[in-house]
Amino acid sequence: MINNDEFSEEDIVRYLKQHPSFFEHHPMLLKRLHLQHDSGQAISLIERQNHIFRQENRDLIDRLNKFINVAQRNDRLFLKLQALVLKLIECEQLNEMAAILQKGLIENFDVDDVQLVLSHQVSRDGDLWLHCDKHTLLKQFPSVIKDQKSSCGIFDEETRSLLFGQTPMGSLALGAIKCKSGQVGILALGSKSDAHFRSGTDTLFLSHLANVISRLLDRFSD
Known part of the structure; x- marks a missing residue:
């Protein structure tokens, strides 16, 4: 036994x-x-x-539905991004491009505010972009600009103030502007919600848009 x-x-x-x-x-x-x-x-x-x-089948169906929803959302974002890029390409002035950029992102991409910060020529009253010297930008955003690595999350008060002044922003998404002329900048998207732009947020579309802007800005350099 x-x-x-x-x-x-x-x-x-x-x-x-x-x-x-x-x-x-x-x-x-x-x-x-x-x-x-x-x-x-x-x-x-x-x-x-x-x-x-x-x-297990129900779990697989739920996962598949999530993948489908993400794919559909990305398709919609791509079409909106494509339309925005086509409008930017037609711009002949820097302020015109900044205006279209702000309007398009706020209206179609769930963004509360947009700031284009450049080390180009000094901005004047009425300009829709913000000037900041190259040294300050490289010091404040080393990984974003040098490595051209977009970043999302809740940044410190100094960073939020530099980009949006006294306008309260909970979370930010930052894309690198790096022109062939050597000028640099930041494309900053702001949300009043702390949870909107999280550290794990996908930045593929933001990086692509920032690269497009970098190429277009060379035509506006002095």
Whole structure:
């Protein structure tokens, strides 16, 4: 007679994994094995297996629906971004480009405010972009500009003040402006919500837009 102590649960699990057709050769065991259902009633192993399969199918469907929703959202964002880029390409003046950029992003991309900060020529009253010297920008945003790595999150008060002055912003998304002329800048998107631009937010579209702006700005350099 075999002592039950000779086999651990791990041994049995390992054996069944190595012999997935075990119950096909011993069908009578399925009738004798019962498991506790969520309702508290005892059910057969086959019923339990079907229950697990149905739950896994529901989980897979939920995941698939999430992927589809993300893909549809990205498609909509891409079309909006494409329309915005086409308008920017037609601009002949820096202020015109800044105006279209601000209007397009606020109206179509769930952004509360937009700031284009450049190390180009000094801005004047009425200009829709903000001037900041190159040294300050490189010091304040080293990873964003030098590595051209867009960044999202809740930044310190100094950063928020530099970009948006006294306008309260909860979270920011920053894209790097780096022109062939050597001039640099920041495309800053601001949200009043602390949770809107999180550190894990996808920045692919922002980086693409910042690259487009970098190329277009060379035509406006002195």
